[in-house]
Amino acid sequence: MAEGKILTINMGPHHPAxxxxxxxxxxxxxxxxxxxxxxxxxLHRGIEKIAENMNYQQVIPLTxxxxxxxxxxxxxxxxxxxxxxxxxxxxxxxxYIRVIMGELARIMGHHLWIGSHALxxxxxxxxxxxxxxxxxxxxxxxxxxGYRLTPSYLRIGGIAQDITPQFIKDLRAFIKxxxxxxxxxxxxxxxxxxxxxxxxxxxxxxxxxxxxxxxxGPSLRGSGVAxxxxxxMPYGCYKxxxxxxxxxxxxxxxxxxxxxxxxxTQSLNIIEQALENLPEGPxxxxxxxxxxxxxxxxxxxxxxxxxxxxxxxxxxxxxxGEIYHSVEGSKGxxxxxxxxxxxxxxxRMKVRSPCFILVSALEKMMLGHMLADAISVIGxxxxxxxxxxx
Amino acid sequence: xTMDNAKVLEQLKGEFADAxxxxxxFRGDLTVVVSLEKLHDIMLYLHDDKALHxxxxxxxxGIDKMPREPRFEVAYVLHSxxxxxxxxxxxMVPIDVEVPTVTDIWNSANWxxxxxxxxxxxxxxxxxxxxxxxxxxxxxxxxxxxxxxxKGKDFDKKWDPSTIQVL
Amino acid sequence: xxxxxYVLNISDRRPEGKxxxxxxxxxxxxxxxxxxxxxxxxxxTERREVSDRWRGLHRxxxxxxxxxxxxxxxxxxxxCPSQAITIVPYEDAGGTxxxxxxVIDELRCIFCGFCQEACPKDxxxxxxxxxxxxxQREDFIFDIEKxxxxxxxxxxxx
Numbered sequence: 168m169a170e171g172k173i174l175t176i177n178m179g180p181h182h183p184a185x186x187x188x189x190x191x192x193x194x195x196x197x198x199x200x201x202x203x204x205x206x207x208x209x210l211h212r213g214i215e216k217i218a219e220n221m222n223y224q225q226v227i228p229l230t231x232x233x234x235x236x237x238x239x240x241x242x243x244x245x246x247x248x249x250x251x252x253x254x255x256x257x258x259x260x261x262x263y264i265r266v267i268m269g270e271l272a273r274i275m276g277h278h279l280w281i282g283s284h285a286l287x288x289x290x291x292x293x294x295x296x297x298x299x300x301x302x303x304x305x306x307x308x309x310x311x312x313g314y315r316l317t318p319s320y321l322r323i324g325g326i327a328q329d330i331t332p333q334f335i336k337d338l339r340a341f342i343k344x345x346x347x348x349x350x351x352x353x354x355x356x357x358x359x360x361x362x363x364x365x366x367x368x369x370x371x372x373x374x375x376x377x378x379x380x381x382x383x384g385p386s387l388r389g390s391g392v393a394x395x396x397x398x399x400m401p402y403g404c405y406k407x408x409x410x411x412x413x414x415x416x417x418x419x420x421x422x423x424x425x426x427x428x429x430x431x432t433q434s435l436n437i438i439e440q441a442l443e444n445l446p447e448g449p450x451x452x453x454x455x456x457x458x459x460x461x462x463x464x465x466x467x468x469x470x471x472x473x474x475x476x477x478x479x480x481x482x483x484x485x486x487x488g489e490i491y492h493s494v495e496g497s498k499g500x501x502x503x504x505x506x507x508x509x510x511x512x513x514x515r516m517k518v519r520s521p522c523f524i525l526v527s528a529l530e531k532m533m534l535g536h537m538l539a540d541a542i543s544v545i546g547x548x549x550x551x552x553x554x555x556x557x
Numbered sequence: 558x559t560m561d562n563a564k565v566l567e568q569l570k571g572e573f574a575d576a577x578x579x580x581x582x583f584r585g586d587l588t589v590v591v592s593l594e595k596l597h598d599i600m601l602y603l604h605d606d607k608a609l610h611x612x613x614x615x616x617x618x619g620i621d622k623m624p625r626e627p628r629f630e631v632a633y634v635l636h637s638x639x640x641x642x643x644x645x646x647x648x649m650v651p652i653d654v655e656v657p658t659v660t661d662i663w664n665s666a667n668w669x670x671x672x673x674x675x676x677x678x679x680x681x682x683x684x685x686x687x688x689x690x691x692x693x694x695x696x697x698x699x700x701x702x703x704x705x706x707x708k709g710k711d712f713d714k715k716w717d718p719s720t721i722q723v724l
Numbered sequence: 725x726x727x728x729x730y731v732l733n734i735s736d737r738r739p740e741g742k743x744x745x746x747x748x749x750x751x752x753x754x755x756x757x758x759x760x761x762x763x764x765x766x767x768x769t770e771r772r773e774v775s776d777r778w779r780g781l782h783r784x785x786x787x788x789x790x791x792x793x794x795x796x797x798x799x800x801x802x803x804c805p806s807q808a809i810t811i812v813p814y815e816d817a818g819g820t821x822x823x824x825x826x827v828i829d830e831l832r833c834i835f836c837g838f839c840q841e842a843c844p845k846d847x848x849x850x851x852x853x854x855x856x857x858x859x860q861r862e863d864f865i866f867d868i869e870k871x872x873x874x875x876x877x878x879x880x881x882x
Contacts, residue, residue: 207690208693216701216707227836251584254584306775309775309778319837327841328777354746358749360746367738381613383613383615394641398728398730411730413734459842462844466844466846476799491645502634504634
């Protein structure tokens with residue numbers, strides 16, 4: 168190539184390292200990236216528009232399809248947002264089960280992240296071990312909810328069904344096993360010189376820039392800002408648990424890797440505490456306008472039958488008002504802006520997707536690096552296109 | 558120094574007394590409705606002021622309240638990384654009126670505003686790159702407007718191969 | 725920002741030096757796993773047992789006399805997020821309601837389980853059938869007869 172000429176290449180939408188259908192138009196000077204233009208929208212399904220035409224309960228399976236690697240967290244984000252609009256408090260047991268399932272989903276999301284991230288850079292082995300352990304969590308999710316990837320387990324005002332003894336048995340086995348597995352990932356990656364060369368000093372972003380570009384989650388914490396919604400604006404029962412928020416100093420790919428690796432441990436720690444202190448009691452809120460009456464009552468009692476018809480047809484009675492509620496998703500701040508107008512459908516539901524903002528900051532992180540480093544940067548922010556395009 | 562909703566509102570009202578149209582404290586979050594003319598000044602103040610210092614713009618939301626005038630609302634979700642406060646700033650926008658961009662204050666507004674433009678059809682003035690984001694470039698209409706049908710305008714139309722343009 | 729007690733700074737974990745030994749350790753870890761029992765199964769000759777709550781193909785339950793439990797109230801069709809259920813009710817001479825037609829488009833269905841949760845008569849349930857294949861799209865539109873016995877559609881392999 169002649170001196171000073173710019174080469175434009177297309178990366179994606181079918182490139183395996185873009186984790187879906189992200190298309191990047193990269194302009195290269197030699198092998199150095201000088202301009203990045205992300206093109207998104209290939210997976211746009213119009214979920215926000217569809218949600219406006221459904222009642223509040225029917226939206227729950229749609230939320231599974233945002234971040235399908237950690238679907239329960241999206242369920243949690245939506246359900247807690249509606250509960251905030253309703254102004255109700257979920258029973259303690261349901262909150263604890265939500266925390267357990269949510270943290271399992273976070274571990275599941277991080278499993279996919281580290282597996283595919285390492286695979287993209289060239290360390291193929293890790294993905295087999297992470298998927299082996301991801302399988303255990305999927306089996307547990309299946310045990311309680313009936314589905315593996317898109318569980319739709321949470322309901323407005325509680326959860327679908329109580330957990331089973333088999334689940335608790337499996338979970339204890341997982342808690343016992345997982346530190347060993349984590350040690351294995353560490354053995355394969357943390358000290359490995361090839362991994363370090365490919366990740367250290369790549370995709371640097373300072374704390375000030377990271378905040379200005381709207382980064383959240385592990386990507387922001389890697390730059391040194393301890394913004395974790397579970398700690399800073401606690402929702403549910405996260406106040407009850409003792410856990411740490413890992414932050415890095417350098418804001419490069421390696422620090423984001425370390426932060427997420429520590430989050431495995433912290434999530435496991437939360438699950439352990441939640442399982443030890445799991446309270447007894449109901450798992451659905453005791454409110455005739457919100458909770459679905461159980462089958463026994465419906466077949467005995469005419470008023471319960473009427474109530475079930477009303478709740479299933481119209482969903483819970485949600486007042487008019489506007490709220491913003493966010494939870495800590497596995498990729499960052501997953502926010503829901505809900506506008507209720509007193510009818511059975513959400514008037515407007517806007518999802519603040521963490522990956523959407525992360526992709527807009529890709530250019531900032533990639534400029535000046537080599538083409539091969541683009542893969543590390545994409546891997547390190549852990550994007551899921553289902554959440555970006557919605 | 559910790560700031561609560563009342564203090565934030567008090568300080569904001571002290572600075573921009575005539576620009577604060579309305580304020581709502583609903584479920585613990587403060588929403589401030591400001592006038593469109595003063596929006597950029599207020600946002601700049603919210604970002605730069607040492608005590609308020611809302612340095613993270615989480616989201617920009619477009620809302621269509623169709624029969625009402627002014628028709629649109631744009632809500633900004635702000636967070637402060639000092640003590641993790643939240644503030645919602647809202648502005649009423651009549652149809653075909655441009656909103657001043659805040660991309661020069663927060664870079665994260667870039668894509669969020671493009672998304673609002675794409676799906677809701679609200680244009681932001683002085684935005685560096687006001688193109689469609691999620692829909693394709695020659696798409697007709699703005700899908701999240703309330704008068705846009707759920708199934709799309711050309712849902713039943715047969716696809717015409719002669720419309721393909723070879724670049 | 726960094727003075728909060730819950731913050732854990734991990735940047736001191738960045739390793740320095742160490743070139744060959746970590747790679748050898750990694751190779752040893754892989755070699756050790758080479759001798760463990762495989763966790764994969766040979767589907768479809770081997771099949772794993774799914775949980776009791778599994779949400780697979782639908783079944784319309786029948787009572788002892790072979791009559792459907794369903795009274796065609798339409799609640800499942802109302803709650804279905806993907807509008808996969810179509811019901812045509814019918815009333816016999818005795819005034820009892822039955823579904824004349826009960827059609828589920830299994831290609832539209834997302835298996836969320838809301839129909840089972842909504843049903844006031846316990847008439848519809850999701851079975852453990854998770855793999856069903858056929859040749860035509862029309863074959864996935866299940867009517868009452870097909871829905872009575874979904875186990876017939878388990879993919880048995882060659």
